[in-house]
Amino acid sequence: MSAAVWEKLKGLAKPTLAELFAADPARLDALATRFELGDEEAASGARFDWSKTHLDAAHIALFEELAEATGFSGRRAALFAGEVVNPTEGRAAEHTAQRGEGKEESVALAQECHHRMAAIVEAIHRGAMGDVKHLIHIGIGGSALGPALAIDALAREGAMVDVHVVSNIDGCALEQVFAACDPQTTMLAIASKTFTTIETMTNAESAIEWLKENGVDDPYGRVVALTAAPEKAMEWGVDETRVLPFAESVGGRYSLWSSIGFPVAMALGWPDFAEMLAGAAAMDRHFRDTDGRANLPLRAAFADQYYTRLRGCQTRAVFAYDERLGLLPDYLQQLEMESNGKSVKADGLPVDGPTAPITWGGVGTDAQHAVFQLLHQGTNLVPVDFIASIVPGHDLDSAHHRILLSNCFAQGAALMAGKASDDPARAYPGDRPSATILLDDVSPATFGALIAFHEHRTFANAVLMGINPFDQFGVELGKEIAREIEKGDTTFDPSTEALLEAAGIG
Structure with a gap:
């Protein structure tokens, strides 16, 4: 049945953006929606404007x-x-339960884990574990990207603890963090769902050695483990009282809301972390209870599908016009490409069209002087998301923020309108799509809602394509071959063998 709908979609006319606005005076009201958080007295939220995309009523x-x-x-x-929505692994995907929206028993378990985490966070802040000024958070993938983004966005000033997130196995990453921390006032957070991830555990061992070498008597006593395998953490040496578990049904790239968010709570304090959960829960309720075009993540997925399947767009760009959200494109790369970068559907059959586009982006206004040439005059059609905040994250002259937002809005207008010229080198074709998410502020609540919006957008895209967004077997093969190289008992292709020899490996 879905194939028949796609055939109808392919047969529709494709008017330009200018034609769409001219034909429908109510277009802005239909496709630019205000999302509210909190009560009327303290209302905050965001504006989701998809009017400069090519979606029309038909x-x-x-x-x-x-x-x-x-x-x-x-x-x-x-x-x-909380039903099985990850059929290849026979699992539920219960990240919404971490925010209080889901199966009753799963919500209760999440709340129990949160109470445990809050108690440890508050105890550390009170000084129960000595003078703690630094936290080195060691993880990879979703165990690092989410915390790094949240801390960078929300804890730039007045952080209760100085948090450093380390994910790369390259020792340079750890050395840089060691240089910034006093081992006598540093704790470690080891984040691994299985507590066997080789990059994470190798970095963890090196961090323990660093503490030992610098006179810390009980380095394992400085560790908090964040894992869905508590017994593995205890075998490694972490005391049970400092193991923060989370459910097996919480996937890595959706785990910010679970115990993996421990470093965020350490930096912000528990009340702000709870506010972040509440903002995400508000978006959960909107996504769950709203149907059709009024559903913001689903509407965004409609536009995503339009550009990948009907216009052949192979990439989607995200530009944060706010320094606090500078890591958002990196976060969305994993969320979208690891979730929906598949070539088979949930039933194992080949997909009948393109799936996830390549997500990329940067920070405005820097990106304007780097990649926007291609967006405006290149031969690739690239749908763009702009994300900005009405309230700035600094106390400098208001001219800074006024110029920043003016540039953000001008880019969307220019992409759509273009500009004719007798000189081909100075002509802009226009009719290039963009969407804008304008936050009231980058607060814990609006940040939570923003991330939950993208989680649900990713899920909605997966459903429309018929794929399973919750497995990620594509990342395993390279890891398997790396383990074979470590063992040194496998022969590879001539190119790989020559590289290994040149590097002195094997």
């Missing part, structure tokens, strides 16, 4: 038909009910 109606044909409502209900 396309949206068919995308709503596609959502019905692919069983979107049922898949969404299964997600929130």
Whole structure:
């Protein structure tokens, strides 16, 4: 049935953005939506503007038909009910339960884990574990990207503890952090779902050695373990009282809300971490309870599918016009490309079209002087998301923020309008799409809602494509070969063998 809907979609006319605005005076009201957080007295939130995309009433109606044909409502209900939505691994995906929205027993377990985490965080802040000024958080993938983004966005000033996130196995990353920390006032957070991840555990061993070499009597007593395998952490040497577990049903790239968020709570304090959870929960309720085009993540997925499947766009760009959100493109790369970078559907059959585009981006206004030439005049059509905040994150002259936002909004307007010229080198074709998310502020609540929006957008895209976004077997093969190289008992292709010999490996 979905194939028939796609055929209808392919047959629709493709008016320009200028034509769409001219034909529909109500277009802005239909596609630019205010999302509210909190009560009326302390209302905050964000504006989600998809009006400068090529979605029109005809396309949206068919995308709503596609959502019905692919069983979107049922898949969404299964997600929130804690049912198996990851069929290849036979698992639920219960990140929403971490925010209080999901299966009752899963929500209760998440709250229990949060109470445990809050107690440890508050005890450390009170000085129960001595003078703690630094926390080195060691993880990789979702165990590092989410915390790094949240801390960079929300804890730039007045952090309760100085947190450093280390993910790279390259020793330079650890050495740089060691140089910035006093071992006598440093704790370690080791984040690994299985507590066997080779990069994380190798870095953890080196961090323990650093503490020993610098006179720390009980280095393992400085460790907090964040894991879904508590017994492995205890075998490694972490005391049970400092193991913060989370459910096996919480995937790595969706784990910021679980015990993996410990370093965020350490930097911000528990009340702000709880506010971040509440903001995400507000987006959860919107996604769960809103149908069709009014559903913000689903509407965004309609546009994503339009550009990948109907316009052949192979990339999607994200530009944060706010220094605090500078790591957001990196975070979204993993969320979207690891989730939806698949070539088979959930039933194991080949997909019948392109899946996830390549997500990339940067920070405005830096990116304007680096990559926007291609966006405006290149031969690739690239849908762009702009993300900005009305309230700045600094106390400098307001001219800084005014110029920043003016540039952000000008880029979207220029991409759409273009500019004719008798000189081909100075002509801009225009009709290039963008969407804008304008936050009231980069607060814990709005940040939580923003990340949850992208999680649900990723899920909605997966449902429309018929794929499973919750496994990631594509990352395993390279790891397996790396382990074979370490063992030194396997022969590889001539190129790889020559590289190994040149590097003195094997």
